[in-house]
Amino acid sequence: MTGLDVGTIKRDFPILSREINGKRLVYLDSASSSQKPIPVLDAMDRVYRDHYANIHRGVYAIAEQTTAEYEEARRKVARFVNAADASEIVFTRNATESINLVAYTWARANLREGDVVVLSHMEHHANVVPWHMLASERGIQLRWIPFRADFTLDTSNLDELLAGAKLLAISAMSNVLGTINDIAPLAARAHAAGALVLVDACQYVPHVATDVRAWDADFVAFSAHKLLGPSGIGALWARRELLEAMPPFLGGGEMIRDVRLDGWLPNEVPWKFEAGTMPIAEAVGLAAAIDYLNALGMEAVRDHEMALTRYALDRLRDRYGSGITIFGPDDVHARGGVISFDYKGIHPHDLSQVLDQRGVCIRAGHHCAKPLMRRLGMAATARASLYVYNDEADVDVLVDALSMADELFL
Ligand SMILES: Cc1ncc(COP(=O)(O)O)c(C=O)c1O
Numbered sequence: 001m002t003g004l005d006v007g008t009i010k011r012d013f014p015i016l017s018r019e020i021n022g023k024r025l026v027y028l029d030s031a032s033s034s035q036k037p038i039p040v041l042d043a044m045d046r047v048y049r050d051h052y053a054n055i056h057r058g059v060y061a062i063a064e065q066t067t068a069e070y071e072e073a074r075r076k077v078a079r080f081v082n083a084a085d086a087s088e089i090v091f092t093r094n095a096t097e098s099i100n101l102v103a104y105t106w107a108r109a110n111l112r113e114g115d116v117v118v119l120s121h122m123e124h125h126a127n128v129v130p131w132h133m134l135a136s137e138r139g140i141q142l143r144w145i146p147f148r149a150d151f152t153l154d155t156s157n158l159d160e161l162l163a164g165a166k167l168l169a170i171s172a173m174s175n176v177l178g179t180i181n182d183i184a185p186l187a188a189r190a191h192a193a194g195a196l197v198l199v200d201a202c203q204y205v206p207h208v209a210t211d212v213r214a215w216d217a218d219f220v221a222f223s224a225h226k227l228l229g230p231s232g233i234g235a236l237w238a239r240r241e242l243l244e245a246m247p248p249f250l251g252g253g254e255m256i257r258d259v260r261l262d263g264w265l266p267n268e269v270p271w272k273f274e275a276g277t278m279p280i281a282e283a284v285g286l287a288a289a290i291d292y293l294n295a296l297g298m299e300a301v302r303d304h305e306m307a308l309t310r311y312a313l314d315r316l317r318d319r320y321g322s323g324i325t326i327f328g329p330d331d332v333h334a335r336g337g338v339i340s341f342d343y344k345g346i347h348p349h350d351l352s353q354v355l356d357q358r359g360v361c362i363r364a365g366h367h368c369a370k371p372l373m374r375r376l377g378m379a380a381t382a383r384a385s386l387y388v389y390n391d392e393a394d395v396d397v398l399v400d401a402l403s404m405a406d407e408l409f410l
Contacts, residue, residue, distance in 0.1 A: 003300035006391040012037040012292075013389050023359030026394045031175050031203060031338045031385035032363050033225045036289075040228060043288035047281040055280055056254045056271070070280055073287035074270070080290045081201075081220065082211040083237050090236045090243070090270040091278055095202040096126040098221030098236035099169070101273060102198055103130035105246040106219070107167070113139035116165040118195065120145040120153060120181070121375050122174040125368040126221075127200040131169065145170070147375070151177045151329045155186070162193035170197070172204035176367045176383065177328040178309075178338035180204070183215040191216070196242075202226060206387070207305055207336050209298035212237050224282065228388075229289035233282035236273075243269040250275035293388075301388055305337040308386050312339055312395045319399050320344075327376055337386030340367070343402055346409045348382040354408060358401040 010016050013035045018025045027035055053063035055070045071086070078086040092098045111117070117131050121144055134140050143161045146154045162168065168190035173180050187197040198219040201210060205220075206227035212220050219238045225231040238246075248255055248266050253276040257265040266272045293301060309332045316324050316339070325342040329335045343351055348364030355362055363383040366373045373379065384398055 004296060004304040004388060006304075006389065009037075009296070009389050010391075012039070014038065014041075016389060020359040020361075021357050023357075024397075026358070026360045026397045028384040028386065028390065028394065028398060029361045029363050030206075030226065030387035030390075031383065033231065034206065034228050034387055035389065036230065036285075037228055037292050039292050040230065040285045040288045044230060044281040044285040047284050052281070054277055066280060069287070070278070070283045073283040076287045076290045077235050078237075080210070080294070081205060081222075081237055082213055084213065085240060087269050088237055088240050088243065090238070090273040091283060092221075092234045092236055092273075093232060093279070094225070094234035095200065095221040095223040096234075098219075098234050099126050099198065099200060100130050101236055101249045102219050102221075102238075103134055105249050105273075106196075106242065107134055107140075108138075109245075109247050111138060111140050111166055114141060116141045116143055117167045117169055118143045118145065118161050118165045118190070120170050121147055122153070122177055122179060122181075122372050123169075123171055123369065124175055124200060124202070125370065126202070127169055127171060127198075128371065144371075147177075147179070151179050151327065152334060153179070153181050153186075158186075158189055159193070162190055162195055165190070165193055165195040168195050168197045169200070171200040171202075173201075173207070173336045173338075174328075174369075174372070175203050175338060176340050176369045176372055176381065178335035178340070179329055180208070180334055180336060183217060187216045203336060203338065206293075208302050218242060224286040224289060227286075227289055228292055229286040230279075230282045233279040233286055240269060243273070248272050248275070252276050296388060304388065305386055306332040308390060308392070308395065309335065309337045309339070311392055312337075312384070312386065312398075315395055315399045316341065316402075320402070324402075327378075327381060337390075338383060339385065340381040340383045342378065342381060343405065344410060346405050348380045350409055351382050351402070351405050354405045355398070355401050358397060358404065360398055360401050362398070 051062040051065045055067040075086040148154045196218040199217045201222045205222040223234040255275040323344045327340040352364040
């Protein structure tokens with residue numbers, strides 16, 4: 001179908017050879033969290049079996065080796081998103097923590113009552129709640145960019161929304177609609193209005209070659225677990241001068257240069273933001289995930305997802321016509337492989353349970369995007385999401401299995 005040899009890729013993911021309810025596991029929930037290939041599992045296993053020690057502390061060989069691998073992971077992440085320097089990558093627990101880091105440090109140091117943060121209607125709660133919290137605490141004002149009937153961002157009033165704003169905080173790819181927001185022009189308009197730009201790239205970085213400098217963003221947040229890496233580690237990229245000016249986030253451990261009875265001095269960036277023992281093996285696992293994706297080629301990853309998304313959208317509509325409503329753009333160039341849908345009004349949780357009988361894993365619910373669900377007029381949707389280990393056969397199983405719900409629920 002495309003440049004990816006999915007048959008071979010599937011064999012790299014041990015979990016995909018499992019059976020569920022006597023059926024082949026068909027994993028279509030990668031937007032929630034992806035599966036992990038053998039090189040990632042092996043890399044983490046090797047850390048624990050071979051040279052595990054805490055980082056930045058011991059001066060013995062295995063501690064130095066582990067520290068070197070942790071810092072090499074930072075360089076790999078930096079190259080993966082085309083950061084100017086590894087010191088611009090702060091390791092966090094996940095994208096949520098990366099966004100909260102910006103809200104707790106940069107925003108609390110810079111935003112006052114009445115200051116404006118612009119968000120969109122398609123944000124994940126991770127990029128909504130921290131700003132609501134700041135609104136309650138500080139009286140900052142939130143403005144919202146709506147979306148059009150075709151599920152693309154409605155930028156017709158953008159300049160009005162950005163007037164006087166201090167921050168545009170926006171998703172690069174919606175985890176519900178799949179919509180890809182074209183960040184570079186949005187960032188240009190935000191900067192022209194004097195606002196900084198935070199990109200929630202949690203759904204984007206795993207699927208599309210990412211260039212934070214081409215975006216000309218100021219902060220970019222993402223998680224490892226959605227890009228074939230482990231849970232427990234994420235990253236914040238930020239321009240170095242911003243990181244240097246920002247106050248630290250959490251206190252303790254290696255985030256200090258000095259501590260005395262009467263005060264303390266922060267470490268240099270990025271360590272200033274990395275308090276306490278960090279996710280060490282997870283960083284090495286993340287590096288292995290990046291190596292894996294780079295070996296596939298991010299262009300090929302994107303091409304594969306566009307082709308498979310086209311196939312899935314067409315198959316679902318051809319088979320079910322007006323029985324299925326898909327919430328997301330039709331043009332695969334403007335969207336990722338996240339397919340949210342309503343099937344004949346059957347509750348998504350019921351649907352998900354029926355699909356589970358066929359070994360198919362999909363997500364059902366509000367997808368941590370309740371403002372967006374309200375705009376759609378839906379309490380919940382079913383969501384199938386595609387990644388490098390999915391192929392047409394997986395989509396066919398999903399499409400066939402949906403009809404099983406008819407007998408039970410209609
Ligand atoms: C668009 C988006 N932003 C943020 C998050 C939060 O990611 P995490 O749970 O890894 O912090 C998610 C997770 O689903 C997401 O899809």
